[in-house]
Amino acid sequence: MGRSQEVEGLEFLVFSLSKQSWRMKTNRELLIAAYRAFNARDIDTILPMMHPDVDWPNGMEGGRVYGQESVRRYWTRQWGILDPHVEPVSIEEAEAGRSVVRVHQVVRDLTGNLVVDQFVEHVYTFRDGLIERMDIREANTNQASAGAA
Secondary structure (H helix, E strand, O other), X not given: OXXXXXXXXXXXXXXXXXXXXXHHOOHHHHHHHHHHHHHOOOHHHHHHHEEEEEEEEOOOOOOEEEOHHHHHHHHHHHHOOEEEEEEEEEEEEOHHHOEEEEEEEEEEEOOOOEXXXXXXXXXXXXEOOEEEEEEEEEOOHHHHHXXXX
């Protein structure tokens, strides 16, 4: 099964938005735009979507990075070693204004060899209409299996 119809429908809408107008949209639309920009390696589009004091997981080496420029350095380093692609499968609103995005994560090395192919969940917290924090957690195995069918 491919991406949910709900996510696909918003992709066109978000893709057509100007970079200045994303702030007026919902968290869901903001996240879809962020994933699109991440997969396109468009750091300059993503960083303004993040709070200046963003708290971001370092999924490659462990630990966390803090602030937009630290995220920029982390991603630049990551993309120099790996080719990650994260495709949102579902986006759900959770408690306390958080959003949970189930993603299909495919990571290859720079020669194209598969390193990781899995489903994970990204949990986002927002402040002032911006991404304040992201956490990575294992996806529910039953959901991941259903999404891969």
